[in-house]
Amino acid sequence: MPRTPLMAGNWKMNLNHVEAVGFVQKLAWTLDDKKHDAAKSEVVVLVPFTDLRSVQTLIDGDRLKLAYGAQDLSAHDAGAYTGEISASMLAKLGCRYVAVGHSERREYHHEDDALVNTKAHLALAAGITPIVCVGEGKDVRESGEHVAHVVAQVRAGLAGFSAEQVAGLVIAYEPVWAIGTGLTATPEDAQEVCAAVRATVAELYAEDTADAVRVLYGGSVKSDNVAAIMAQPDVDGALVGGASLKVEEFSGIARFYDLPTL
């Protein structure tokens, strides 16, 4: 079964709930106007927690062809964890996806692989697909150890999952040095690591599990570089930060798989 590409916009800490409504309306209208084929790729917005209810009401109420999700979740089920948001709370809000282990969480909140794995399990148990983020920093890239670094993150991130569960997961490769910097990995860089991610899944599970899991690339993806990166055989979509905050730009990225050349 072919993998359905996924184009996810990670808004990070941008757009309040009022702005979110206007943005999602414009995005849906633009995709519709340009005849985006939702069967060819899924388009997802990962929004701040405070936007979820408004985005849910809009997307579900108007049956927009967009999915939505969150950018993080708690590593706990429920209880005395001030400020935390649980997987079941996100599921109740209709989230289909949640990012776990984004490099900004790893860096600013000291999240390690074990915590990322716990969060991924909690998300899946609640019926939400985790987008497990992995990627190397500049120093690791310069040392030439980037593939080994990412493979280790993937192994740790997938610990305890069955083959069937892994087949439904999303793994996002985001080289930290390319995030928000304008420095995009070359298509060959992206392919090298995304192929290594898939090979790791094959080694840990089986070829058919590796064929099913979706592997995204993220890091300064724009409408003018998306084509070359998405053309790589092991890249199944994009996790987009800055460019996901501009409707025209993100819809240009999101519509990549509509193009007849594929």
Ligand SMILES: O=C[C@H](O)COP(=O)(O)O
């Ligand atoms: O989650 C998205 C990534 O951090 C990429 O961000 P960027 O597209 O602004 O480089």
